[in-house]
Amino acid sequence: MPTLKPVAAPPIQGVVPALNELPGFSPGDAIRVGVRSPIGHYRVPIYLRGKTGTVVQVIEPAMVDNEAEGFGKNAGSKRHYYRISIPMTQVWADYQGSPRDELRIEIFETWLERV
Amino acid sequence: MTHTSHIHDDGSHHDHDHPHAEISVGEKPGYYAVMETAVRELLIAKGLITANDIRHQLEVLDSRTPALGAKVVARAWVDPGFKARLLADGRAACEEFGISFYDDTQLIVLENTPAVHNLIVCTLCSCYPRPVLGLPPDWYKLKPYRARAVSEPRVVLREFGTIIPDDVEVRVSDSTSAVRYLVLPMRPAGTENLGEEQLAALVTRDAMIGVIPVTLDQEVGQ
Incomplete structure (x- = not known):
């Protein structure tokens, strides 16, 4: 496949990235979705909180965290977010279907814990 | 009610001599x-x-209808370079095709293969690839589909007449944030001689949501 568009490389020697500038997770990383019940506008569905999964993809570019946006805070609230894969059998104990079936969802870094 | 001559949905053309319910907003x-x-x-x-x-x-x-998405799918079927760009960056490829995105959403295009069948849903509300498909159908927005698509997708698919063999993975993408999804269905066998426009006519909204495959006998305009 030809190169489709330039992809950011890791910083070369001497280049110091800002805090949170680089994604904290990489494809293949094992994660757990945070278990929190804050009041207000939150986008992580309750049925996935506490579930463990795998980072499939860093979705570029980083976006304004829509949970901050929900409160009118846009400046400085860009966050990395990821396409996460969670096996259906992990989401539902009594799942009927193939053990390979999976749920995919995009989740902001603020909700991900390293396993 | 005014009595005017007009054409009905069935194509008949007549003057009014039968009662209609008034077309109005009655409820508060x-x-x-x-x-x-x-x-x-x-x-x-x-x-x-x-x-x-x-x-x-x-x-x-x-101005956004499933016909746009169908054109994108047909182009991907006939142009491997476009397909690669579409799968790499759905939004950029649609923009290259001349379909603008009027909002800040990204588009991830999910390719159905003999090994993976994709289904899209928004459990929180009604996120949908509106720039390329227009408004979602009502069932997509209602709670039964939203809840069941993630908990028993194979049963939901069966209700649409779609039976996914056990050795094919069902992959449900729940759209909750800045990303919208579009399913790239498999090109049906027997369409080798069809042109891009004829191919696009086979691709329905439901196939791009992932509840049915594209088939040759698909009635256009359903």
Whole structure:
């Protein structure tokens, strides 16, 4: 496949990235979705909180965290977010279907814990 | 009711000599309808937007229909380079194709293969790839589909007449944030001699949501 568009490389020697500038997770990383019940506008569905999964993809570019946006805070609230894969059998104990079936969802870094 | 000559859906053309229900809004507006009207009137009164801005945005939304998505799918089927760009960056490839995105959403295109069948849903509300498909169908927005698509997708698919063999992975993508999804269905066998336009006519909205495959005998316009 030809190169489709330039992809950011890791910083070369001497280049110091800002805090949170680089994604904290990489494809293949094992994660757990945070278990929190804050009041207000939150986008992580309750049925996935506490579930463990795998980072499939860093979705570029980083976006304004829509949970901050929900409160009118846009400046400085860009966050990395990821396409996460969670096996259906992990989401539902009594799942009927193939053990390979999976749920995919995009989740902001603020909700991900390293396993 | 005015008596005018007009064409009915069945194509018949006649003067009125039979009763119709009046086409009108009879019920009082609900809480959110009143809220919408109040906010809209305030925004216009304060000069932040104009009535024409709203009318124009409705025109933008009305211009988006599944026919656009079908053209994208057909192009991907006939042009491997376009397909690669579409799978790498759905939004950029659609923009290259001439379909603008009027919002900040990204688009991830999910390719169905003999090994993976994709299904899209928004469990929180009604996120949908509107720039390329237009408005979602009502069932997509209602709670039964939203809840069941993630908990028993194979049963839901069966209700649409789609039986996915056990050795094919069902992959459900729940759209909750800035990403919208579009399913790239498999090109059916027996379409080798069809042109891009004929191929596009086979691709339906439901196939791009992932509840049915594209088939040759698909009735166009369903």
